Amino acid sequence: MGFASKSPWVIHYDASSCNGCDIEVLAALCPGYDVERFGIINTGNPKHADIFLVTGSVNEQNIRVVQEIYNQMLEPKVVVACGCCACTGGVFHDSYNVLGGVDQAIPVDVYAPGCAVRPEAIIDAVVEGLAVLEQKSEALQQQRKGA
Amino acid sequence: MSQHTVIPFGPQHPVLPEPLHLDLVVDDERVIEAVPQIGFIHRGLERMTQTHDYNQFIYIAERICGICAFGHSLGYAETIESLLGVEIPPRAEYLRVILHELSRMHSHILWLGLAADAFGHEALFMHCWRLRERILDVFEATTGGRVILSAVIVGGMVRDQDAAMLQMIKDTIVGIKDEYGQLVNTFVNDSSIRSRLDGIGYISKEDAMRYGMVGPFARASNVNNDVRCLGKGGYGKLSTFDPIMDTSGDCFGRAKVRALEVLQSADIIEEMIDTIPGGEVAIPVKHAPEPGAQACNTLEQPRGECYYYALSNGTKYLERMRMRTPTSVNLAGMAMALKGCDLADVNMIVLTIDPCISCTER
Numbered sequence: 043m044g045f046a047s048k049s050p051w052v053i054h055y056d057a058s059s060c061n062g063c064d065i066e067v068l069a070a071l072c073p074g075y076d077v078e079r080f081g082i083i084n085t086g087n088p089k090h091a092d093i094f095l096v097t098g099s100v101n102e103q104n105i106r107v108v109q110e111i112y113n114q115m116l117e118p119k120v121v122v123a124c125g126c127c128a129c130t131g132g133v134f135h136d137s138y139n140v141l142g143g144v145d146q147a148i149p150v151d152v153y154a155p156g157c158a159v160r161p162e163a164i165i166d167a168v169v170e171g172l173a174v175l176e177q178k179s180e181a182l183q184q185q186r187k188g189a
Numbered sequence: 190m191s192q193h194t195v196i197p198f199g200p201q202h203p204v205l206p207e208p209l210h211l212d213l214v215v216d217d218e219r220v221i222e223a224v225p226q227i228g229f230i231h232r233g234l235e236r237m238t239q240t241h242d243y244n245q246f247i248y249i250a251e252r253i254c255g256i257c258a259f260g261h262s263l264g265y266a267e268t269i270e271s272l273l274g275v276e277i278p279p280r281a282e283y284l285r286v287i288l289h290e291l292s293r294m295h296s297h298i299l300w301l302g303l304a305a306d307a308f309g310h311e312a313l314f315m316h317c318w319r320l321r322e323r324i325l326d327v328f329e330a331t332t333g334g335r336v337i338l339s340a341v342i343v344g345g346m347v348r349d350q351d352a353a354m355l356q357m358i359k360d361t362i363v364g365i366k367d368e369y370g371q372l373v374n375t376f377v378n379d380s381s382i383r384s385r386l387d388g389i390g391y392i393s394k395e396d397a398m399r400y401g402m403v404g405p406f407a408r409a410s411n412v413n414n415d416v417r418c419l420g421k422g423g424y425g426k427l428s429t430f431d432p433i434m435d436t437s438g439d440c441f442g443r444a445k446v447r448a449l450e451v452l453q454s455a456d457i458i459e460e461m462i463d464t465i466p467g468g469e470v471a472i473p474v475k476h477a478p479e480p481g482a483q484a485c486n487t488l489e490q491p492r493g494e495c496y497y498y499a500l501s502n503g504t505k506y507l508e509r510m511r512m513r514t515p516t517s518v519n520l521a522g523m524a525m526a527l528k529g530c531d532l533a534d535v536n537m538i539v540l541t542i543d544p545c546i547s548c549t550e551r
């Protein structure tokens with residue numbers, strides 16, 4: 043199972059971000075930062091993805107969507123919250139339509155701070171996430187052997 | 190009668206980074222009707238003007254949308270300035286126009302990249318985004334932020350740019366223009382792109398007027414509603430300004446209008462840098478507006494005309510703030526353009542209005 047951490051595929055969902063973090067996520071994948079050269083590829087299909095990059099906070103309307111994407115991803119999977127909004131709700135934390143960070147909806151493994159989050163921070167968070175992915179896949183293997 | 194099927198499009202869809210949900214009623218491969226559904230990213234920003242004073246809210250106004258971030262802080266600041274009756278120094282007006290046009294260039298190049306991705310031209314997508322990084326570098330050097338700039342305050346600009354910095358902006362713009370010319374050439378002349386875009390999602394001039402469409406979406410249908418023509422702020426100091434128009438009204442026309450607007454913005458920036466006056470860049474603003482005072486303001490965002498309204502209650506907190514953003518107007522036109530198109534063209538048509546859902550829902 044270790045191969046997933048060599049070339050992890052990411053899926054990105056904009057929960058209720060202001061786009062600032064979204065375009066930084068895309069910028070990290072594009073020339074300039076170009077993480078594609080390390081085999082990190084953006085996919086639109088949750089079933090292909092290993093890492094879930096969420097930007098923006100959750101609200102009543104999109105909490106289902108976030109959970110649905112998370113549930114459709116196969117184990118092992120890692121969730122990275124990109125940006126202050128995804129971590130805590132950010133500047134909108136006291137707004138009436140914001141429930142809070144993404145951790146209100148799904149378990150988050152790595153938090154990448156910043157408003158907007160810098161591509162460097164996203165790359166750092168994904169690298170951190172890879173270690174978590176490795177751990178999770180080992181745990182999964184142990185479980186299988188035990189069963 | 191044939192059977193109709195409903196195909197959901199979004200909210201998570203590879204072509205759009207933003208959550209827009211469409212219910213596409215299709216008959217075979219043909220779209221009969223498209224019903225947009227929004228509400229995934231409503232954050233309640235207009236209400237937040239009541240809990241944050243006008244100096245604090247400018248940072249929140251900027252976070253209405255991360256792509257036209259500068260535009261929103263500018264539009265909001267101009268509204269508050271007219272509410273308070275404040276005149277800002279001319280140098281600040283020039284600097285605002287320079288940064289606003291830079292954001293327009295960044296937004297349009299970003300869009301051209303996404304469009305290239307939507308019709309499957311991966312290399313063009315990467316080239317556009319590579320070029321865009323150079324504009325972000327300018328932002329980072331001048332203001333410190335890449336997408337959220339926090340450069341505007343009520344009463345002017347946060348900091349001045351010295352001559353060396355302005356020269357750097359100008360040099361970068363000249364360099365970008367050169368490379369960008371080649372990209373535009375591909376966009377406008379490549380036969381494979383033409384065959385994907387020509388005649389798709391046609392909107393006539395009458396329909397564009399009837400649906401009140403704004404921005405490049407309307408200008409491609411030959412409706413001139415560029416509010417920069419009104420010559421507000423620094424735009425009034427330009428020697429000439431002719432909006433870019435097209436008569437084709439299809440996806441190709443919209444791509445072309447945006448592609449050429451980038452070059453126009455580059456010219457505006459160069460002219461502004463050449464003629465910028467000296468002096469202060471901000472005046473202190475502390476007083477509260479008159480109770481019951483109202484102000485409105487329009488601004489040409491990258492996506493079209495954006496309208497701001499503010500009502501004061503005599504304190505530093507506003508009673509009501511209202512924004513009408515370009516995408517909320519254009520969604521009606523988009524739903525109409527989608528009628529009768531092929532299922533395969535849906536993503537292209539959705540993209541050509543350059544939807545900015547987080548502006549729309551706030």
Ligand code: SF4
Binds near residue numbers: 133158252
């Ligand atoms: S963290 Fe900042 S830039 Fe990112 S989505 Fe939130 S407000 Fe926008």
